[in-house]
Each structure stands twice: as C-alpha cells, then as structure tokens.
Amino acid sequence: MRITLATIGSFHIFPLARELERLGVLERVYSGFPWSRLRREGVSRDKVRTFPFVRPFVMGLRLLPFDVPEVVADSIHEFSLVTLDHFVARSLPDGDVYVGHEGAGLVSGAEAQRRGMLYVCDRGCTHMAWREELLQAEHDRLGLPPRRRPNTYEREIEEYDRADLIVVPSEFARASFIEKGVSEDKLAVVPYGVDLQRFHPVGRPADVGFQIVFVGYLSVRKGAGDLLTAFKLANIPGKRLLLIGQIEPDVMMLYADLLNRDDVTTVGHVPNAMLKAHLGESHVFCLPSLEEGQALVVCEAMACGCAPVVTANTGATSIVHDGANGYVVPIRAPEDIAAHFERLAADRELRDRLGAAALASVRELGGWSAYGGGAVAAYRRALARRAAGRRTDSTPAPRENRVGVH
Structure with missing residues (x-):
C-alpha cells in the first residue's frame, strides 16, 4: 500500500505521516508550511512536498497589531486551501490511497479517484453543517450577531459527498455525520494519539491554593462563558484560573468582568516545554467545549x-471516563463544573487518584503509533469494500474547476 497525505499545516497529519513512514507505506505528504516549520515533525525530507506561498500570510495575520476583518482573513484562508489543493492535484504521485485534510482535498481527491486511488477525507471536527447550526444557536442564545458562514462551507460539504471514506477522531464526530445523512459505511473513527515524549508529568501542584488550567483559543465554541462562570461560582479559597492561549474578541466583550479578576491569569501561547510545566503544576484541567472532533x-x-473536567462534546469520552479518570459534564452546565472543582479542591486523595488514572489511560492508548495503525486498518477495510463491489456511494464531478476564492 502507498499512501499520500495533504494538509494546509501540520496538525495530526504529520504525526500520521511519521507513523506511515515507519510502517513503510508513506509515499508523500504535502503541506502549506515551509520546511523550516516541518523539520521537527520527524518525517524524512524526501517524503515532504511543500507549497509555502500562501499559508505563511495566514499565519502572519496573527502578528499584526490590529484585528484583520473576518471576511478578509477567511478569504485568505480559503485561498491557501484552494491553491494547495490544485498544487497537489498537479503533482500527485500514483498510489493506493490519498488522504486530504478537510478543505484541501476536493480537486486533488477527484484526481486521485480518476487514477483509481481511494480518496479519504480527514475531518478533525464534527460535520460542518452540524457545527455551524450548533454555534449559530449559541450566538443567538448569547445575543451575538449572526455567525458568518465560513467560505469553505460548500467546499467541505462537497468533499464529504465525493470522498470514498471519511475519517473522524471520535464517536461524537461520527454521530454528527450520521445525523446529517452520511452513510455509516462511509465513516471510520480513528482516535488521536499523544506524544508521550513531549507530554509527561513535570513537577506537581502546590500544596496550597487550587489552580485550574485552560489551554486553547478561549472562544464561544470552547465554552468560555461556562468556564468563567464556573470559576466564579466555585467556593474555593485560594483558587486561580490560568488561561493559556488567545482570547476571542466576543469573549472579551461578553465576559470582561470575569476575565479582569485578580485570580485570573492569561499568558497567551506558550511552547510545549512550558505548557507541560503549567499542566503539571495545575490541580485540574477544564475544557467545556460546545464542539470539537477530539481535543x-x-x-x-x-x-x-x-x-480533566470536560464536556462530552469535546469528543473525549472514549478516553475520559466520568468519575474514573476525570469528569464529563453536559454543555452549558457551569454549576456542574463548579461542583466538580469544589469536590476536587476539597479532596486531595481523589484528585491524586484521578490524575494517576488519567495518566495511565493515556499511556494505554499507545501514543501516535496506535493512531497510525488504526488509520491504515481503516484504509484497508475501505479498499477491500471497494474491491468487493460493496461501495454504493455515487462519485459526483467536482463543481470547482479553477483556482481562486469564490
């Protein structure tokens, strides 16, 4: 089996590429990043093909001293996906399987199918339409302006239709596709791994105080309001909330009073070495997202x-088992989150037991090697179904025939 991958950045695709190369089945991996950003990923240089002419501009938008209008940022993002997609289509090597990361596989996927390859759409989140409906409902609930539909919306929906197989990282994500009418036979769940060389226990929490940590883009989608409200509600002496990552403007507007507290600290982006230290010194991790694929x-x-204290909508219920190695709460339930904070703050033995169980659970996953093996197994099953003539999905012609933003 020969497998080619494509992604606009690195994401989980490069850990997958590393494992596929180890298994001897990686033909090539494409990225919109320059090699200087990819050399640390552990994939041989001769296996990597880059198209670093647009994506760096998208990344550079974050460094500007002013906010770029959403419509401009979204258009540049879409253009980076479309141009990479066409570049891959023009230079795609022959093989058995082509895996296009969401938004970057429409034209290249069609080219792969024309050559008789299996086209796999790799989607890291829930179904695009399902996600947008959920987030729009949340905007309505919070009194925010209507969400602007991403430029890539129609493109991704067409990728789902065209693909021979759609791979998602959780049963939660899979259920969203089924709810939107995608055949179960077209879906495969392959949970992500974790790099245990990069992430492992470093230090331990202080004996005094109680630190809660959040990591990521603090946004409406990530349940920012529920986290901040839960922290306010929790009756814990010496409590602290550490926010690692950027903060969405809507969140800053809605929850300014909850963010501007003396016991809330924001530190922005931090490197992995510092991140694991922050995680190791925290008493509990919280991610109350409305939607994820598998965080x-x-x-x-x-x-x-x-x-961890997480929602089921993080897609993490295959690894976080309520009461055994963490807690799982419903979305929009800050009172439940606060109660778990108080329980953990009051019972060090419980906290230590759950933390040890969480570590053991992750070690049992097998790191990224299990993810690579699971992905290959899913591709083989799809190839076997096709060879046996059991595939019933139609293969529509792509509507997009030119490079550009539409």
Whole structure:
C-alpha cells in the first residue's frame, strides 16, 4: 500500500505521516508550511512536498497589531486551501490511497479517484453543517450577531459527498455525520494519539491554593462563558484560573468582568516545554467545549497527570471516563463544573487518584503509533469494500474547476 497525505499545516497529519513512514507505506505528504516549520515533525525530507506561498500570510495575520476583518482573513484562508489543493492535484504521485485534510482535498481527491486511488477525507471536527447550526444557536442564545458562514462551507460539504471514506477522531464526530445523512459505511473513527515524549508529568501542584488550567483559543465554541462562570461560582479559597492561549474578541466583550479578576491569569501561547510545566503544576484541567472532533489538549493534560473536567462534546469520552479518570459534564452546565472543582479542591486523595488514572489511560492508548495503525486498518477495510463491489456511494464531478476564492 502507498499512501499520500495533504494538509494546509501540520496538525495530526504529520504525526500520521511519521507513523506511515515507519510502517513503510508513506509515499508523500504535502503541506502549506515551509520546511523550516516541518523539520521537527520527524518525517524524512524526501517524503515532504511543500507549497509555502500562501499559508505563511495566514499565519502572519496573527502578528499584526490590529484585528484583520473576518471576511478578509477567511478569504485568505480559503485561498491557501484552494491553491494547495490544485498544487497537489498537479503533482500527485500514483498510489493506493490519498488522504486530504478537510478543505484541501476536493480537486486533488477527484484526481486521485480518476487514477483509481481511494480518496479519504480527514475531518478533525464534527460535520460542518452540524457545527455551524450548533454555534449559530449559541450566538443567538448569547445575543451575538449572526455567525458568518465560513467560505469553505460548500467546499467541505462537497468533499464529504465525493470522498470514498471519511475519517473522524471520535464517536461524537461520527454521530454528527450520521445525523446529517452520511452513510455509516462511509465513516471510520480513528482516535488521536499523544506524544508521550513531549507530554509527561513535570513537577506537581502546590500544596496550597487550587489552580485550574485552560489551554486553547478561549472562544464561544470552547465554552468560555461556562468556564468563567464556573470559576466564579466555585467556593474555593485560594483558587486561580490560568488561561493559556488567545482570547476571542466576543469573549472579551461578553465576559470582561470575569476575565479582569485578580485570580485570573492569561499568558497567551506558550511552547510545549512550558505548557507541560503549567499542566503539571495545575490541580485540574477544564475544557467545556460546545464542539470539537477530539481535543488533543485533553490527552496532553492527562499525559501530564492533570485530571480533566470536560464536556462530552469535546469528543473525549472514549478516553475520559466520568468519575474514573476525570469528569464529563453536559454543555452549558457551569454549576456542574463548579461542583466538580469544589469536590476536587476539597479532596486531595481523589484528585491524586484521578490524575494517576488519567495518566495511565493515556499511556494505554499507545501514543501516535496506535493512531497510525488504526488509520491504515481503516484504509484497508475501505479498499477491500471497494474491491468487493460493496461501495454504493455515487462519485459526483467536482463543481470547482479553477483556482481562486469564490
């Protein structure tokens, strides 16, 4: 079997590429990043093909001293996906399987199918339409302006239709596709791994105080309001909330009073070495997201021995078992989150037991090697179904025939 991958950045695709190369089945991996950003990923240089002419501009938008209008940022993002997609289509090597990361596989996927290859759409989140409906409902609930539909919306929906197989990281994500009418036979769940060399216990929490940590883009989608409200409600002497990552403007507007507290600290982006130290010194990790595919940071926190409090919508219920190695709460339930904070703050033995169980659970996953093996197994099953003539999905012609933003 020969497998080619494509992604606009690195994401989980490069850990997958590393494992596929180890298994001897990686033909090539494409990225919109320059090689200088990819050399640390552990994939041989001769296996990597880069198209670093647009994506760096997208990344550079974050460094500007002003906010770029959403419509501009989204258009540049879409253009980076479309141009990479066409570049891959023009230079795609022959093989058996082509895996296009969400948004970057429409034209290249069609080219792969024309050559008789299996086209796999790799989607890291829930179904695009399902996600947008959920987030729009949340915007309505919070009194925010209507969400602007991403430029890539129609493109991704067409990728789902065209693909021979759609791979998602959790049963939660899979259920969203089924709810939107995608055949179960077209879906495969392959949970992500975690790099246990990068993430492992470092230090331990202080004996005094109680630190809660959040990692990621603090946004409406990530349940920012529920986290901040739960922290306010929790009756814990010496409590602290550490926010690692950027903060969405809507969140800053809605929850300014909850963010501007003396016991809330924001530190922005931090490197992995510092991140694992922050996780190791925290008493509990919290991610109350409304929607994820499978949040990698949950496994990273668990690998550092930090007990998690998460929603089922993080896609982490295959690894976080309520009451055994963490807690799982419903979305929009800050009171439940606060109660778990108080329980953990009051019972060090419980906290230590859950943290140890969380670490053990992640170690049992097998790191990224299990993810690579699971992905290959899913591709083989799809190839076997096709060979046996059991595939019933139609293969529509792509509507997009030119490079550009539409």
